[in-house]
Amino acid sequence: MRISTGMLYQTGVRTIQDQTTQMLHTQQQVATGxxxxxxxxxxxxxxxxxxxxxxxxxxxxxxxxxxxxxxxxxxxxxxxxxxxxxxxxxxxxxxxxxxxxxxxxxxxxxxxxxxxxxxxxxxxxxxxxxxxxxxxxxxxxxxxxxxxxxxxxxxxxxxxxxxxxxxxxxxxxxxxxxxxxxxxxxAPQGEFFAVPGNPNGGTGYVASTQTTGTYTGTQYLVSWDGTNYNVTDRATGAAVTSQTGPTLSFGNVQLEMAGTPSVGDVFEVGPSADVFKMYxxxxxxxxxxxxxxxxxxxxxxxxxxxxxxxxxxxxxxxxxxxxxxxxxxxxxxxxxxxxxxxxxxxxxxVDYAQAVSDLSLQQTYLQASQQSFLKITNLSLFNYLG
Structure with a gap:
């Protein structure tokens, strides 16, 4: 097989480039971790x-x-x-x-x-x-x-x-x-709260409450019209009773009203109330x-x-x-x-010990490739003429 000078150069350069690429890759691994x-x-x-x-x-x-x-x-x-x-x-x-x-x-x-x-x-x-x-x-x-x-x-x-x-x-x-x-x-089971509604203009309040039978949890609105307390079912709006007070009895509950309500003031009766109305x-x-x-x-x-x-x-x-x-x-x-x-x-x-070892070895390979390339490229018949 005939090996031309061009082949020597191409092979040498390719080998050096491959070794350099491998060494640079290892250097990147070491640098980035x-x-x-x-x-x-x-x-x-x-x-x-x-x-x-x-x-x-x-x-x-x-x-x-x-x-x-x-x-x-x-x-x-x-x-x-x-x-x-x-x-x-x-x-x-x-x-x-x-x-x-x-x-x-x-x-x-x-x-x-x-x-x-x-x-x-x-x-x-x-x-x-x-x-x-x-x-x-x-x-x-x-x-x-x-x-x-x-x-x-x-x-x-x-x-x-x-x-x-x-x-x-x-x-x-x-x-x-x-x-x-x-x-x-x-409210506790079977009981109710009766409090002023929002907002009332007068000073009316509920002075006392009690049940006169089994309270079923129905909610009522009690409004003052200036003469009577008008009671309606809150859910249906149906009229329940109209009484002059101050004692009101309806739906197995009894209220004692007090204070001076304004016309249109409303009081709420039901199984629950908000804490502010209690205050x-x-x-x-x-x-x-x-x-x-x-x-x-x-x-x-x-x-x-x-x-x-x-x-x-x-x-x-x-x-x-x-x-x-x-x-x-x-x-x-x-x-x-x-x-x-x-x-x-x-x-x-990266395994630093392995990477550093590989880098050192690759540097050795690269140096060997470079030295061998120099020696091979210096071979020529013209060196023996003269």
């Missing part, structure tokens, strides 16, 4: 590493959401603690007001404290988080949930719960609507005691505070359960993060 510099280095491992990286990124997103959920629930828990303290304080003051030896001025002093507690409770119900969102307004985060004063408060929010996805299979509520905390406080009824009773005293209104207020506290504690327990779940998910997320990092390291990271 990655075994896979390009997907073609290991297509299977490269595809698997991409899947793991995507899973790791998704897990990082869930960890961020878990932190946000934890912050929201912590803030919610703090507000609920404050609500519980206020309701407990109000109950204590109501029990104190039940002292039959108290004078009107002493009841008035307690009423001032009850008003202050009402204002504090209303402020908590309108609490905002660090983003300026109202915490108890449901989905309507930019809407102030409770509007009004001691004479009447209306709920402007909805019953929605804001959520965050904290794991691939878990979407968690990070808020509770005010309707769960402050509205629809349930209104108690305050009016203490500020304008009836001839029979305030014991009936105080008794209803104490029951209302007990039921309100139970409702808040139920929500609080739910918040605590979610906080515990978030803590567990954070632990799981941290473990997954470590596992993903370990898997990626095994798939992608």
């Amino acid at each position: 990655r075994r896979i510099v390009a997907p073609s280095d290991d297509p299977i491992a490269s595809a698997r590493a991409l899947e793991i990286s995507q899973a790791q990124s998704l897990n990082s997103t869930f960890q961020t959401n878990q932190g946000s959920a934890k912050d929201s629930l912590n803030l919610l828990e703090n507000k609920l603690y404050a609500v519980e303290d206020i309701i407990t304080h109000t109950r204590t003051r109501a029990v104190e007001a039940g002292n039959g030896s108290y004078s009107d001025s002493e009841w008035g002093a307690i009423a001032i404290d009850i008003r202050a507690s009402f204002d504090s409770l209303l402020g908590l119900a309108n609490s905002q988080n660090g983003n300026g969102e109202y915490m108890f307004s449901g989905y309507q985060a930019d809407v102030k949930p409770y509007v009004g004063n001691i004479n009447g408060v209306s709920f402007q929010g909805d019953q929605g719960q804001r959520t965050l996805q904290v794991s691939p299979s878990r979407i968690m509520s990070v808020s509770n609507s005010g309707s769960e905390v402050f509205n629809d406080v349930k 209104t009824n108690l305050t009016r009773a203490l500020e304008n005691p009836s001839s029979n005293g305030v014991s009936g209104a105080i008794s209803q207020a104490i029951t209302g505070m007990d039921q309100s506290l139970d409702q808040v504690l139920t929500v609080h327990a739910s918040v605590g359960s979610r906080m515990l779940e978030v803590n567990t998910l954070e632990d799981v997320g941290s473990d997954l993060d470590v596992q993903y990092a370990d898997t990626l390291s095994r798939l992608q990271d």
Whole structure:
């Protein structure tokens, strides 16, 4: 076989280029710390590493959401603690007001404290988080949930719960609507609440309540027309009775009305009521005691505070359960993060000892190729002529 000078040069250059390419590839591995510099280095491992990286990124997103959920629930828990303290304080003051030896001025002093507690409770119900969102307004985060004063408060929010996805299979509520905390406080089984409606212009209130038979849970509206109290079924709007008062009897319930209602004022009777209306009824009773005293209104207020506290504690327990779940998910997320990092390291990271050894060997090969190429290219018959 004849070997031309051109073939010698081509073979030598190709060998040097191959050795240089291999050495540069190894240098990239050492410089980046990655075994896979390009997907073609290991297509299977490269595809698997991409899947793991995507899973790791998704897990990082869930960890961020878990932190946000934890912050929201912590803030919610703090507000609920404050609500519980206020309701407990109000109950204590109501029990104190039940002292039959108290004078009107002493009841008035307690009423001032009850008003202050009402204002504090209303402020908590309108609490905002660090983003300026109202915490108890449901989905309507930019809407102030409770509007009004001691004479009447209306709920402007909805019953929605804001959520965050904290794991691939878990979407968690990070808020509770005010309707769960402050509205629809349930009376004990077989009993009812009777409170002023929203808003009433007069100072009328319900001085006492009692059942005269089995109360079935029907809701009633009692409106004052200046002469009579007109009772209607709240669900159907049907008229039930019209009585002059102050004692009203209908549907196995009996009410003792007091104070000075304005024409058009409405009172609500039913198996539930919101806590703010309970404050209104108690305050009016203490500020304008009836001839029979305030014991009936105080008794209803104490029951209302007990039921309100139970409702808040139920929500609080739910918040605590979610906080515990978030803590567990954070632990799981941290473990997954470590596992993903370990898997990626095994798939992608270079073995430095092996890479440095290969680089040294490839440098030797390259130098040998260069030296041999020089010697071969110096071979010529002209060196022997002369």
